Amino acid sequence: MSRNNEEVLVQTRKLGKTFSHGGVQQHVLKNLDVAVHKGDFTIIMGSSGSGKSTLLYALSGMEKPTLGEILFEGKDITRMSNDQLAVFRRKHCGFVFQQIHLLDTMSVLDNVLSSAYLVQRDRRKAVAKAKELLTRVGLGEGTWGKFPAQISGGEAQRAGIIRALINEPKVVFADEPTGALNSASGASVLGVLTEVNRSGQSIVMVTHDLKTALRGNRILYLRDGVIVGELQLSPFHEDSGPERQDQLQAFLTELGW
Numbered sequence: 461m462s463r464n465n466e467e468v469l470v471q472t473r474k475l476g477k478t479f480s481h482g483g484v485q486q487h488v489l490k491n492l493d494v495a496v497h498k499g500d501f502t503i504i505m506g507s508s509g510s511g512k513s514t515l516l517y518a519l520s521g522m523e524k525p526t527l528g529e530i531l532f533e534g535k536d537i538t539r540m541s542n543d544q545l546a547v548f549r550r551k552h553c554g555f556v557f558q559q560i561h562l563l564d565t566m567s568v569l570d571n572v573l574s575s576a577y578l579v580q581r582d583r584r585k586a587v588a589k590a591k592e593l594l595t596r597v598g599l600g601e602g603t604w605g606k607f608p609a610q611i612s613g614g615e616a617q618r619a620g621i622i623r624a625l626i627n628e629p630k631v632v633f634a635d636e637p638t639g640a641l642n643s644a645s646g647a648s649v650l651g652v653l654t655e656v657n658r659s660g661q662s663i664v665m666v667t668h669d670l671k672t673a674l675r676g677n678r679i680l681y682l683r684d685g686v687i688v689g690e691l692q693l694s695p696f697h698e699d700s701g702p703e704r705q706d707q708l709q710a711f712l713t714e715l716g717w
């Protein structure tokens with residue numbers, strides 16, 4: 461399913477993932493050959509249990525596949541040791557999940573800095589950047605010293621996103637990042653992801669939500685562990701008309717979504 465005119469960031473070859481439950485095997489991903497292109501905002505959709513999160517975790521090196529290869533910029537991450545994988549993820553990947561767990565014993569700012577210090581040696585620069593990014597998602601000075609128990613779920617989610625983005629990972633993997641948020645917080649999270657993507661970073665996001673999926677420029681549809689549909693859209697713009705939603709809705713309806 462790869463196109464020739466774009467640079468590939470991640471490519472899977474005959475990717476398979478099987479889980480065993482009490483001696484019964486469940487083949488969740490089946491022989492997947494899928495490419496994620498640099499700079500794309502890729503969306504993974506599909507019915508519940510179709511393997512979306514499993515695919516996301518495999519692409520990001522969080523979960524080892526049972527079969528096949530995953531090439532990240534041409535390098536097979538399935539052959540890496542756990543330590544090598546941890547370094548790889550820290551260097552190249554950001555993660556945003558539905559439930560973000562901030563460290564309870566650290567302030568909002570220190571949570572973000574705990575990630576920034578892993579790559580930024582200049583502490584003053586790291587602090588300045590953390591404050592700037594937090595402010596951009598509406599977490600002003602008043603929240604920097606607060607602990608996770610003292611802020612709302614939406615604020616914690618936004619702080620977690622900044623923690624994931626502060627080192628400017630090449631790719632951000634997001635699993636239902638707005639699933640637990642009210643619409644204002646959700647919109648702010650999507651705004652940040654859109655901005656990050658416009659600055660050149662790639663995003664791969666799993667979502668059930670049509671409006672959230674509209675942020676993407678490429679939609680992959682998974683059914684029973686196989687990609688059965690792909691839709692290419694223009695890059696998202698805040699003033700995109702209803703045609704974009706109609707196009708996505710028609711694609712999903714055809715696939716029985």
Ligand SMILES: Nc1ncnc2c1ncn2[C@@H]1O[C@H](COP(=O)(O)OP(=O)(O)OP(=O)(O)O)[C@@H](O)[C@H]1O
Nearest residue numbers: 479480486488506507508509510511512513514515
């Ligand atoms: N760690 C695991 N151990 C055993 N089975 C698992 C594991 N992770 C996922 N599965 C199974 O794999 C299948 C696909 O799960 P996955 O979470 O990838 O689906 P999904 O498409 O993301 O679903 P949803 O939309 O409901 O989140 C499910 O049947 C699930 O029970």
